[in-house]
Amino acid sequence: MSQPIDLKIKALKSSIFQITSHHTGGERARQDLALSVFVKFSLGVMLNQLVARFRHYGITDLELQEHIFIDDNHFSIDRKLFDTLNPEALATSVRIYKELVEALPAFSDVLMSVIEEMYLADKKGEGLGQYLTPPDLANLIALLIATDLDNDGGRTKPYRFYEMCCGVGSLFLPIAANEAVKGRHRTRLIDLEMNDLDPLMCSAAALQFVANSVIHEQDLHQLRVTCSNALTETEPHSKSVVVIKTPEKLFERVRLAHTNIVLERENRIRAFNSITDKILNKNRVIPCYP
Numbered sequence: 001m002s003q004p005i006d007l008k009i010k011a012l013k014s015s016i017f018q019i020t021s022h023h024t025g026g027e028r029a030r031q032d033l034a035l036s037v038f039v040k041f042s043l044g045v046m047l048n049q050l051v052a053r054f055r056h057y058g059i060t061d062l063e064l065q066e067h068i069f070i071d072d073n074h075f076s077i078d079r080k081l082f083d084t085l086n087p088e089a090l091a092t093s094v095r096i097y098k099e100l101v102e103a104l105p106a107f108s109d110v111l112m113s114v115i116e117e118m119y120l121a122d123k124k125g126e127g128l129g130q131y132l133t134p135p136d137l138a139n140l141i142a143l144l145i146a147t148d149l150d151n152d153g154g155r156t157k158p159y160r161f162y163e164m165c166c167g168v169g170s171l172f173l174p175i176a177a178n179e180a181v182k183g184r185h186r187t188r189l190i191d192l193e194m195n196d197l198d199p200l201m202c203s204a205a206a207l208q209f210v211a212n213s214v215i216h217e218q219d220l221h222q223l224r225v226t227c228s229n230a231l232t233e234t235e236p237h238s239k240s241v242v243v244i245k246t247p248e249k250l251f252e253r254v255r256l257a258h259t260n261i262v263l264e265r266e267n268r269i270r271a272f273n274s275i276t277d278k279i280l281n282k283n284r285v286i287p288c289y290p
Contacts (some may be wrong), residue, residue, distance in 0.1 A: 054250060098211070184254065194206075
């Protein structure tokens with residue numbers, strides 16, 4: 001990441017720390033709580049914005065009910081707890097996170113370093129024994145999958161990826177990022193299913209993908225995040241946290257909207273060049289030679 005992005009990541013971590021600045025108790029407990037609140041609150045904000053965006057593109061309330069399922073039991077925040085938090089720090093952390101997602105290419109992994117430092121550091125595999133996929137490995141896997149997808153160049157139907165211990169989604173973000181570079185017609189084919197035993201990880205993974213749908217308007221065919229023990233629970237779908245199946249007509253409406261944006265930009269450039277040429281021609285001095 002560039003230096004300004006690194007500084008913004010540090011600012012994000014600092015603002016998250018401040019969310020529980022009014023709390024007493026051990027630093028580790030306050031830090032874990034602050035991160036949990038940030039992830040849960042941010043996911044709630046982004047889901048609300050996703051629904052608003054769908055409505056903006058003409059998706060009806062009935063269609064929303066058919067295409068979006070949200071079980072907020074894993075990321076709702078108790079009112080009594082909320083009243084003990086630092087609201088300015090919480091608002092700042094959400095704003096900085098949104099700015100980071102905007103500044104980086106679609107499906108960049110913003111949260112991995114944050115969660116590793118604030119949630120997993122010094123645990124040494126204790127608890128659930130969690131280790132997040134290193135970026136280099138995730139990028140390599142993404143490149144191998146991208147090569148396979150490109151070799152199947154005629155692909156027009158959605159294809160599914162499944163991860164039973166998804167963490168913050170680090171394994172699938174580079175795959176989606178590679179497809180996003182090639183165009184929205186590629187990301188719209190991704191059917192992504194992620195599961196984790198840890199509710200915080202589920203919320204973080206959902207947040208990363210939902211935020212990119214909202215901010216970069218990169219919609220997947222479907223995103224399903226479940227919170228279950230993949231080894232012992234035979235019906236993990238019954239524990240879905242978030243399910244978003246993008247309506248077909250939204251893909252077309254987003255495509256048209258962005259095509260119009262490009263055309264408007266090109267027309268503004270042509271108009272500017274035309275005016276510039278007129279001014280230059282009007283003020284052009286024709287040299288006189290003896």
